[in-house]
Amino acid sequence: MLLSRIRQFLWLTAVLALGFGLLPAAAFAQSPSPLLPASTSADSISSLYWRIFLTALVIYVLVQGLILFSAFRFRRRSEALPPQIFGHTRLEIAWTLAPFMVLLVILFLTVQVLGVTRYTAEAGADELQVEVIGHQWFWEYRYPKQGAISDEIVTAADLVVPVDQRVHLRIWSDDVIHSFWIPQLAGKTDANPVNFIREGQVGPGVKQLNTWFQATKTGVYEGQCAEYCGEQHAIMRMRVKVVDKAGWDEWVKRNAAPAQPTATGFAIERGKQVFLDERNLCVSCHTIKGTTAAGKVGPNLSNVGGRQEIGAGALTNSPENLRTWIRNAPGVKSGIKMPAFPQLTDADLDALVAYLSSLK
Ligand code: HEC
Ligand SMILES: [Cu+2]
Structure with a gap:
């Protein structure tokens, strides 16, 4: 007892x-x-x-x-039977x-x-509109022309927004269902595959979803795709960089213009040529603003050097890792659409790394 x-x-x-x-x-x-x-x-x-x-x-x-x-x-104190109670309505x-x-x-x-x-349209609201598009397995962001943005800006992985500004996200997917989730800024919002509607493959009900947030503090906020979307669902990370007004203006100015290397040199020039050479295929999947590269399969690389991570969280962004990635991306992140490039010479690879790292 x-x-x-x-x-x-x-x-x-x-x-x-x-x-x-x-x-x-x-x-x-x-x-x-x-x-x-x-x-x-x-x-x-x-x-x-x-x-x-x-x-x-x-x-x-x-x-x-x-x-x-x-x-x-x-508690039981003696062997005597306690009072027996059968129900008590009240x-x-x-x-x-x-x-x-x-x-x-x-x-x-x-x-x-x-x-x-919940997002509700407010007449006359001063809001920044961004399209958020899920891909297997990275996030793409499109800023249409608006306010100070004079030319469409397309980027990936890192969403940059100004502090104290209402941001309206229009979220959809290019393939399967993903879910956009930055826990410190907003709740989860599904990315539905609207493309399939255009192709007449999916019935009504699958639509682009809206959400919004207004950041109150500058900083970097991490996120993760929150809807199982295939083999590399776990490595489909993103972050939101909330910057002050001056940082925002500068970012918009830089990104609305054609991508400019932040350094000069022979390697960078050569890297650009290697990248734009159609035989190397990069241009069939990637876009770099202001060049002939206009592929839509992979992330936009116009400011790839400024990202904290590559491959949506597969590797931290450094020249060595960029080199590893370009040489054999499927070896780092299996199942992705980017092929390995064993045929690139070491010199071409180094040049590519120099060029891409200089785009910020
Ligand atoms: C068949 C399409 C395809 C080709 C060709 C291709 N890529 Fe990619 N690339 C992708 C995809 C898709 C991703 C994103 C994979 C992921 O993160 O899941 C990617 C990611 C990248 C990244 C990381 C970007 C980031 O923000 O994470 C770099 C850098 C890159 N590719 C460079 C290159 C270079 C250089 C070439 C040419 C030598 C090339 N790619 C050729 C499809 C392609
Ligand atoms: Cu996903």
Whole structure:
């Protein structure tokens, strides 16, 4: 009997410790945790989380306390049969109604936040529009001409946006369903394959989705495709770089113009020639703004040197890694559409790396 009581006690302690352990775990959250919000809508999501969590904590402590209390207060003290109770209507109604009310409050709070995070067009709103396109396995961004953007900008992997600016994302996919998720800025939004609609292959209901956020802090926010999309789903990462007004203006100016190497030299000139040489195939899949390269299969490389990672998170961006990637990309990330290039000479490869690294 003593043993079973000790066991009971240990169970209760374990359950309580687990419950309270969640608090410090949340307090020590690290980027990209949604508990470190950096936009207005992420703010309302995390505040909803905290409100529900703290309510649940109060209920949890109350219930566990009552269990602990009754376990000790009414423990068996003699062999006499205790009073036998068969139902208590008022109590039963109370403990059905109480959780119902709690859930009703949570539903109300949640619907309120859904209203905030959902994209709704606002007449005359000063918003930056970006098209976000999922590909197996990288994200592409298209900024149409608008405001200070005088010419369409296309980039990949790193989405650059100004701080304190309403950003409207129009999300779709070029192949299968992906999901765009930057936990510190906005909730998940599916990328549906709208191309197939154009080809008449999929019925109605599959459509481009909209979301929005307004970043409140500059910084770099990591994300990850959140819908299983094939072999390399795990290596389909992206990030949002939130920059200040001056940084934004500079970025727009640089990216609306033809891609310019940030350095000069023989290797860079030669790299450009190697890249643009049709026999090397790069141009059939990649675009570099202002050159004859206009391929649409792979990511736009107009500013590839400025990215933190290549291959959507497969490798950090460095000359050595770029070299490894171009020589044998499928060896780094299997299943992708980019082939290996064993036929490129070492000198051509070095030149390509010099050229691409200089595009920022
Ligand atoms: C058949 C199409 C195809 C060809 C040809 C091709 N690539 Fe790619 N490339 C891709 C795809 C697709 C990706 C993205 C793969 C991924 O991350 O899943 C990619 C990614 C890259 C990246 C990384 C970019 C980033 O932002 O992550 C570089 C750099 C690159 N290619 C350079 C080259 C060079 C140089 C050549 C020519 C020697 C070349 N590619 C030829 C399809 C191609
Ligand atoms: Cu994906």
